[in-house]
Amino acid sequence: MARVITITSGKGGVGKTTTTANLGAALAMQGARVAVIDADIGLRNLDVVMGLENRIVYDLVDVVEGRARLRQALIKDKRLPELCLLPAAQTRDKDSVRPDEMIGLIEQLNGEFDYILIDSPAGIEGGFRNAIAGANEVVIITTPEVSAVRDADRIVGLVEAAEKGPPHLVINRIKPRLVNRGEMFSVEDVVEMLAINLLGIVPEDETIVTSTNRGEAAVFDQRSFAGQAFINIARRLNGEDVPIIALHDNQGMFDRFLGLFGRNKA
């Protein structure tokens, strides 16, 4: 039985697709067989983030509507042979798929993979319902901002109502310097407000821009703090006991290091 995990957020632009791509790669690096599904029908993006956009022949809707077999639509990752992508359709609208069809699709994948990660569209409508229909676990991504946390709270309610078990929380794009100054929610603030289990924290990191530009996962970049954070999250999903490192210390040391070269303006 595969673990079917939907990655969702409510608000757009908080890092669902980046998280899906990096967790997929990190889990595959750790030896798991992983399928990632782009459930954002009409706004396909996971393929470009993973650098697989040129290999797409068939998509999720082609499979659902019987024009292609699942095996034909799955795209193997360039670096990790155990990682596969099922791309979203780009020219269809989000209502092209029904929840029961998503469940059927996941049942087909189930025997061949250890993890099935589903990248959910933003919002709480049909696309989100499709994305969680076949899941048995949900990871909610938020950033430490009022709008993102508010939307995450709505998602917590919907996930609980859908009886998917208690959702996990990933707080993305934390700026330790702002947190230290009291100008950004701390990890503790967000956990207290949402009252769900914290799976991991990811610092704001410019290397994400670079790795996304190149279509390579940040987890391959040893110097990427965000990449290392995603590796830790994947290890926790795998059941390893990896402590959540306070970002202040980590980043503080990095800042001091930069300070030696006069780059630290805080």
Place this chain on the structure above:
Amino acid sequence: MGFFENIFRGQRESSAKVAKERLLTVLVHDRIKLTPDMLEQLKSDLSEVIARYVSSVEPSEIEVTILRGEINDHIKAEFPLRRSNVS
């Protein structure tokens, strides 16, 4: 600027703290899922019940607020009484 602000206005609360206060209140409202219509209905139902026992309540003055508490959140209703017998 920060220097003068601090001298003349005293230390301002950190923006994260302000955000947290505001958001916690918003979340209580979001979670309770009480629409403005339902809130009006609640007020009129309450006034009906109260009027059965007390005649000096003015229905239009009833105030219902949703409050965040330390352990539990609350719905608080206030029923101002008219002072008809002031001597």
